[in-house]
Every structure is written in structure tokens, then in C-alpha cells.
Amino acid sequence: EVQLMQSEAEVKKPGESLKISCKGSGFTFTNYWIAWVRQRPGKGLEWMGIIYPRDSDTRYSPSFQGQVIISADKSISTVYLQWRSLKASDIAIYYCARQVYYMDVWGKGTTVTVSS
Amino acid sequence: ETVLTQSPATLSVSPGERATLSCRASQSIGSSLAWYQQKPGQAPRLLIYGASTRATGIPARFSGSGSGTEFTLTITSLQSEDFAVYFCQQYNHWPPYTFGQGTKLEIK
Numbered sequence: 001e002v003q004l005m006q007s008e009a010e011v012k013k014p015g016e017s018l019k020i021s022c023k024g025s026g027f028t029f030t031n032y033w034i035a036w037v038r039q040r041p042g043k044g045l046e047w048m049g050i051i052y053p054r055d056s057d058t059r060y061s062p063s064f065q066g067q068v069i070i071s072a073d074k075s076i077s078t079v080y081l082q083w084r085s086l087k088a089s090d091i092a093i094y095y096c097a098r099q100v101y102y103m104d105v106w107g108k109g110t111t112v113t114v115s116s
Numbered sequence: 117e118t119v120l121t122q123s124p125a126t127l128s129v130s131p132g133e134r135a136t137l138s139c140r141a142s143q144s145i146g147s148s149l150a151w152y153q154q155k156p157g158q159a160p161r162l163l164i165y166g167a168s169t170r171a172t173g174i175p176a177r178f179s180g181s182g183s184g185t186e187f188t189l190t191i192t193s194l195q196s197e198d199f200a201v202y203f204c205q206q207y208n209h210w211p212p213y214t215f216g217q218g219t220k221l222e223i224k
Contacts, residue, residue, distance in 0.1 A: 035213075045152075045160065045203055047213040061212035062117075095159055101207035102150035104171065106159040 002026040004034075004096050004107035011113045012086050019082040020110045022096030027105075029077035030054040035099040036070060036081045039109075040092045050099055051079055086114045118142055118209045122202075122216035128224040129194055137189040137219045139204035144184045148208035151180055151189045154218075155200045163202075164189065191221075199223050 007021045022034065036048040049060040053072040060070070069082040081094060094110050097103035119142040129135045139149065147167040152160040162171040164180035167187055177192045191198055204216040 044217045045205075045215040047205075047211075047215065049211075059211050063212065097160075099213075101148065101213075102162060102165040102205060103152075103160070104162050104165075106161070109159055 002098075002105050004098065004105055006094075006096060006107040006110045009111040009113070011115065013116055014087060014114055015085050017082070017084050018086055018112065019080050020094060020112070021078050021080050022107050023076070023078045024098070025077065027098070030074050033099045034072070034079045035097045035103060036068075036079075037095045037097055037103070038064075038092045039095065045095075048081070048094075053077070053079060086112075088114050090114055117212060118145060118206050118214050120204050120206055120214055120216035122204060122219045124219060125217070126220045126222060128222050130224045131194050131196060133194055133224075135191045135194055135198075135221055137191075137202055137221070139182075139187040139189070139216050141185045141187070141206055143209070145206045145208035147183050148206055149180075149182070149187050150205045150207065151178075152203045152205065153198075153200045154203065160203065194221075196223075 003025050005023045033050045035050040038046045048064040049070050051058045051070045051072050053074040072079045096107045098105040121140045123138045149167045151164040154160040168180045179190050181188050201218045201220050203218050
């Protein structure tokens with residue numbers, strides 16, 4: 001079965017760092033781009049960026065460039081989304097998705113809560 | 117950036133009836149449009165890509181049409197499980213890929 005397994009929910013304080021993960025299985029991970037999508041509470045979907053795990057080629061939405069880091073470890077079929085310093089505005093569910101222009105396989109999402 | 121505008125924001129329809137959802141692009145995107153369904157507490161699910169091609173396992177009551185800047189998702193004979201939020205997404209001009217703001221389909 002084609003799956004993207006995301007890491008568990010996180011609760012952090014403002015200013016803390018965080019790295020969440022997304023592990024693929026059931027398909028050749030290095031043949032696909034993997035995207036990250038943000039969904040703030042009660043809001044719509046925002047495309048953050050995309051990575052090609054075979055060579056770690058990464059593209060960011062201008063809205064997220066410099067705010068997050070997307071990386072990959074192809075040896076374990078995993079991509080990551082990282083923050084150096086979290087803000088309250090980062091509260092959201094973060095989805096990874098396999099992207100072939102459109103997104104055909106989605107992870108279940110990782111909820112990130114930022115609270116002092 | 118290509119802006120997608122979905123209408124209406126909320127659509128109230130009775131089970132068994134037809135629902136028609138719209139998505140308008142700020143510039144031509146050809147047929148590079150996908151539709152997703154999202155139920156509460158779940159990840160989005162791909163319904164349609166290429167404006168009109170149903171994804172694997174999607175029932176035939178879901179259909180997509182349009183090209184250029186005007187697109188429609190039609191759901192015939194609404195079932196209880198179809199009441200959800202629907203998003204469109206364009207993939208012709210990127211980065212960034214962009215989504216519409218969503219249409220909530222609710223039971224009338």
C-alpha cells in the first residue's frame with residue numbers, strides 16, 4: 001500500500017526549534033516529489049514547498065522561503081520540515097503529499113501547537 | 117501567483133440532488149486543475165486531476181469540467197458521505213502551486 005507516515009503531534013514554546021517527518025512506503029520514494037502543505041485552524045490549504053528526494057532539489061513558495069527548511073534522507077525514504085524558531089503563527093496541521101503536479105497521496109498530517 | 121476563487125463559500129444541497137461547485141483562475145491554466153475533498157479531521161483526498169479525470173477509486177457521480185479560467189466540479193445524486201469541504205488546486209504556474217479557499221458542501 002502506498003503510504004506517507006507522518007510524525008506525531010508536537011507542542012512547543014515560541015522560539016523553540018522543530019523538525020517533523022514524513023516517511024514514504026509502498027512506492028519508489030526517489031521517483032517522486034514530496035510537498036508540504038499547511039492548514040491553519042479552520043482555514044484552507046497553503047503549498048509550502050517541494051523536494052525531490054533523489055537529489056534533494058528543493059523549491060519553496062515565496063511565502064515560506066526563509067521561514068522553514070525542507071530536507072530529505074533518501075536512505076530511509078523520509079522528508080523533513082524544520083523550523084529554527086517557532087512562532088504562534090506556525091500553529092497548524094502540516095501535511096506531506098506525493099506531488100505529481102497534483103497531490104495524489106497524502107499523509108494524515110502533523111499538528112503543531114505553539115504555546116507559552 | 118495564480119489566484120483561484122471558489123464559489124460559493126457554502127452550498128446547501130439535499131441528499132440525492134446535484135451539487136455544482138465553481139473555481140475561477142486569475143489567469144489561464146489550461147486543464148492543469150485538480151479537485152480535492154476534505155472531511156473533518158482528515159487529510160484531503162484527490163478527486164479529479166487534469167480538470168476532468170477522476171482519480172483512482174473515485175465514484176462516477178463526481179465529474180469535473182472546464183479549461184482556461186473557469187472550472188466546475190459536479191456531484192450528482194449526493195450521498196451522505198459527500199458532505200465535506202472541496203478545494204481546487206492549479207499546477208500550471210508554479211511556484212507556488214495554489215489552492216482555492218474551499219467550498220463547504222452542507223446538508224440542506
